[in-house]
Amino acid sequence: MNEATQLPPLPDHLSSDPRSPHHIAAVFEHDIGIRFNGTERFNVEEYCISEGWIKVPAGKTLDRKGNPLMIKLKGKVEAFYR
Numbered sequence: 001m002n003e004a005t006q007l008p009p010l011p012d013h014l015s016s017d018p019r020s021p022h023h024i025a026a027v028f029e030h031d032i033g034i035r036f037n038g039t040e041r042f043n044v045e046e047y048c049i050s051e052g053w054i055k056v057p058a059g060k061t062l063d064r065k066g067n068p069l070m071i072k073l074k075g076k077v078e079a080f081y082r
Contacts (some may be wrong), residue, residue, distance in 0.1 A: 010079045015046040023047065035078040045070060049077045 008026045015022040036046040036054050045068075046055040052078055057068035 007081055012050050013048040031082040033080050033082045037075040047077050049079060052077055
C-alpha cells in the first residue's frame with residue numbers, strides 16, 4: 001500500500017483561509033510544507049507557485065475586520081507533503 005497514491009495533487013495556488021476560492025479542504029487533511037527561497041516556512045497563509053509568491057502575516061498587526069494583515073513575498077516557491 002503506497003501512501004503517495006492516496007494524496008491529492010498539490011494545486012498551483014492554495015490558501016489556508018476557508019472563505020477563499022483557492023481553499024481546498026482535501027489537501028489540508030495532510031501535512032503540507034512550503035519551501036520559500038530554499039528555506040522551509042511555517043507561517044505561510046497562501047501561495048502561488050507559478051507566480052512565485054507567498055503571503056505571510058505581518059507580525060501581530062490586524063486589519064479592520066480583525067484578520068491578520070498579510071504581506072506578499074516574492075521568490076521561488078515549492079510545496080510538498082511531509
